[in-house]
Amino acid sequence: MLSPQKQLEGFPCQHGLSMGRNSSNSCDTVLPGISRILSGNFTPEKTVTHLLDLSISLFNGDFAVIFLAGPDQREYRVIFTSSGSPACLKGFSTEIPSLPTLELDFVLFPHNSFYPAEAKVKDSEIMAARIPLTTRSCAIMHIFGTPGRLEISRCETSNLLLRVLALVVENGILIADTQKKISKLTTLYEIARKSNSLLMPGNILASLVEITDPLLPSDRAAFYSIDNDGSSLKLHTSRGICESPETIAVSDNLPEAQVARSMKPLLYPTDDYKSCLSLPIQSGDKLLGVLTLATTKAYAYSDEDIIALRVLVAQIAEMDAMTTTLINMRSSTDTILDSINSGLVTVDTEGRLDYVNAMARKIFPDLAEESIGKPMKSLLGHNPMAQAISDTLLLDEILEDKRATIIRDGEELFFSLTTFPIRANESDMMTGVALFFKDITEEQRLRMELKRKERLSALGELATGVAHEIRNPLSGIKMVMQILQSEIAGDDPKQEHVRIVLDESDRLAKIISDLMDFARPRALDMVSCDIRKVLRDAILLLEPLARERNNWVDMQDDSNCSPMLFDPEKMKQVFLNLIKNAIEAAEPDTAVEVRVSFEKTPRELCTLTIRNRGEIIPHNVIDKIFNPFYTTKELGTGLGLPITHSIIEEHRGGIRVRSTLDEGTVFSITLPLLRSGEENEA
Incomplete structure (x- = not known):
């Protein structure tokens, strides 16, 4: 690379030119102007802008910019502009073909073709000067003016202006660098503080592609994870338009492979990107993968950037290890809690x-x-x-x-x-x-059922004694009334009274008979037959009642049925009782739905459901309907459902009731499919 002096050789520059007609007056106004600017409470950027405006006034120019040299002294970037400068020049970066040879020296600059066309400086005259910096290698000021009007000066006042500019520019650069570092530290802190929302649970390392962007903006990012045997890197996730190889062998010469082997960061350019940074992702001494960032901007990543990124990456890698441990613990805990x-x-x-x-x-x-x-x-x-x-x-x-x-x-x-x-x-x-x-529903039902059986057992013993005590006097009453009926003339009004007594005696006798059946049921007569036939017979007997109430019974059954053991007479009594109740409760012009199905669970079961669409049964009533003598009918005995419940229990089955507006009232019966030889098995 040529030195600034060598770069300038061969270009015509004018040195030592005198001021124009008003040069002495212009120089006289510079010192008070500098004093006013420095005594003002301006930011470094505003101070430089005012000093550039003063320079324009001194040299009769139109606008001015200050370039700062890059690390290689080749590429320059505009860091300050005067008032009235084209907007396209802010942040403009280029290689300047020649430089002034001496500090504090103004020369005519013969090149303007490298400026963007929208700056419209093709026909402008440019005056250049080196600004002496102590911490940076080089800064250049360009003053643009109309050809023939730009006045060049080497008076002491202009030299003072350059020295003041140097101090203010250097101070501004220092403040900007400090603010940049603070901004990066703040970004790093914010990323750490918000890591819960920024990181993807269970996939934290892959999140680096996104969460590093606020810290180090990039045009392309890729994260490669190391495989289990450590022989290759596999692309896990990426961002940007340049395609990344899916797999990279660690023995390869690609930058990511070099980083994986050396475990050290690597800065390098490529054909597509001027600045690339590949960084190893480690947890302790273990390599987890490689992160690559790339941008089209030259010299985009500094040593401070690498340090900040390594801090972030180390933190994320540790969080990944902790999260993996927590996920494994959570998985084990979930397994235990789910079991x-x-x-x-x-x-x-x-x-x-x-x-x-x-x-x-x-x-x-x-x-x-x-x-x-x-x-x-x-x-x-x-x-x-x-x-x-x-x-x-x-x-x-x-x-x-x-x-x-x-x-x-x-x-x-x-x-x-x-x-x-x-x-x-x-x-x-x-x-x-x-x-x-x-x-604890089953436990509660068993407890309630046990209490019910204890209560029914005591009630059964009482009912047996009461039935015997009532039956004999009742037989005598009925016999006397029958004799009296035969002795009274047929048209005698007393015949009606006798008939009422006889009817009530018959009803009371039926109650006693039902009570005896409930208290001392006869032994089951188990026969192997088709339960659907018994159900159809019961429906046939109840069809007149259904027609009378404008209802009908709709029966559907599972054709895959085999004969089973049960007591046909007692089961018919169950069906007659439940279907009759359903018909009486159903709304007119609606069907009573009867379904029979068979299923194989740990044991074979037959399920029968009887549904009506009438008024629903309140929950407090459902709890009582199987209790003896509980009835909501005017002429009911309250023994039909208790006897039904008892018969089903004798068959080792179960009966449940649910009543909702959507489904109506449904009685569900489940019976085990017992076959010959199984009736005495537990």
């Missing part, structure tokens, strides 16, 4: 869903992972669980083994709830609430 037989939900102090395990998602599908961050009350409404969480947030205390009942799809579900505050490790401050809940 427990209880639902687990955690919320933050605002009541927003923070975590939900597999059992909780299964019981409450609304608590899907997509619901994380949403308020629990918006997900569960006035659910007792949401209320328990709110109480714990409000009271900041443990609620243990609280019982809750939830109605879902017309079915009553029972839960045991425990909530407790979550606290920070080293403080007593509450950070959220955890809710454990367990579905």
